[in-house]
Amino acid sequence: MIDPLAREEVPTAAPDATSPWWLSGTPLEAEHHRLMRRRNADIPWDATTVEVLSAGERARLGATWRRRAEAEYMAVSTFAVLALDLVSAMAPADVLSLCMRAGIDEVRHAELCLRMIAIYTGAHEDPPPAMSYLPDDEDRSPRDQAIANTLLVSCVSETYATTVLAATRELTTDPTAHAVLTSIYSDEVMHARLGWAYLRHAIDRHGDEVRAAAGRMVPIAVRGVANVVERERPDGEVTAAVRAHGLMTPGEERAIFARFLRAVLMPGLEALGVPCAGLADPYDDAWIAA
Ligand SMILES: [Fe+2]
Numbered sequence: 001m002i003d004p005l006a007r008e009e010v011p012t013a014a015p016d017a018t019s020p021w022w023l024s025g026t027p028l029e030a031e032h033h034r035l036m037r038r039r040n041a042d043i044p045w046d047a048t049t050v051e052v053l054s055a056g057e058r059a060r061l062g063a064t065w066r067r068r069a070e071a072e073y074m075a076v077s078t079f080a081v082l083a084l085d086l087v088s089a090m091a092p093a094d095v096l097s098l099c100m101r102a103g104i105d106e107v108r109h110a111e112l113c114l115r116m117i118a119i120y121t122g123a124h125e126d127p128p129p130a131m132s133y134l135p136d137d138e139d140r141s142p143r144d145q146a147i148a149n150t151l152l153v154s155c156v157s158e159t160y161a162t163t164v165l166a167a168t169r170e171l172t173t174d175p176t177a178h179a180v181l182t183s184i185y186s187d188e189v190m191h192a193r194l195g196w197a198y199l200r201h202a203i204d205r206h207g208d209e210v211r212a213a214a215g216r217m218v219p220i221a222v223r224g225v226a227n228v229v230e231r232e233r234p235d236g237e238v239t240a241a242v243r244a245h246g247l248m249t250p251g252e253e254r255a256i257f258a259r260f261l262r263a264v265l266m267p268g269l270e271a272l273g274v275p276c277a278g279l280a281d282p283y284d285d286a287w288i289a290a
């Protein structure tokens with residue numbers, strides 16, 4: 001008989017485990033590695049240039065990757081809740097499978113972030129606890145609920161994530177950080193696409209009702225992401241060396257967010273007929289400079 005918790009069954013064939021201290025220590029690990037390898041780009045962990053950094057720079061980067069680990073871990077629950085909304089709304093099979101897949105991607109992203117924390121601080125940490133509670137309005141129909149949260153999670157948050165990750169990647173020259181950001185970025189593109197696809201599908205079938213449900217969530221979703229952009233950063237200067245490891249200034253991030261609203265989000269919403277007039281107005285040059 002197989003004992004599902006037998007310690008001696010733990011596979012030794014996974015020396016490439018990203019953050020082995022965050023695993024269960026049971027035979028489940030082998031299946032986990034198979035799942036995670038499906039879209040795995042090789043990360044050159046040994047190519048890190050961490051040794052050129054000062055102690056302060058390492059601490060600054062460790063704190064940033066800890067924030068990222070928290071966000072990625074939170075996104076696991078975000079997609080779990082969104083999947084419930086989509087099942088309840090009878091969303092098509094490809095939307096459901098990609099939403100479930102996105103939750104798995106976020107586990108992998110959290111693992112990658114933990115390994116980056118270990119590189120910069122030497123500590124083997126678990127992700128900071130974080131749970132996502134998406135808006136849940138009992139007066140909304142299942143479809144309106146699914147549309148509202150798809151808009152929030154995928155069309156706004158994940159689409160913004162792709163723009164900020166692309167820009168961060170561009171300034172990153174450390175090979176390990178660059179490969180990690182690239183790996184995460186390629187998944188986030190799909191996390192954004194699944195929402196736009198579902199929105200398009202629902203509008204094709206139900207027109208203005210869906211446009212209105214999406215439109216009501218737009219300002220709430222944008223404010224939610226702006227809160228994250230405006231959040232205080234960990235202590236420590238963003239030096240040239242820190243930038244080369246994948247960190248931009250808060251001002252640069254604000255500029256990207258303002259540009260994302262005008263060049264990506266609003267044109268996308270307008271193309272689908274979702275109301276968004278004046279959406280970017282509060283995020284002007286004064287806000288960027290604040
Ligand atoms: Fe992610």
Ligand SMILES: [Fe+2]
Pocket residue numbers: 075102106158187188191
């Ligand atoms: Fe994501």
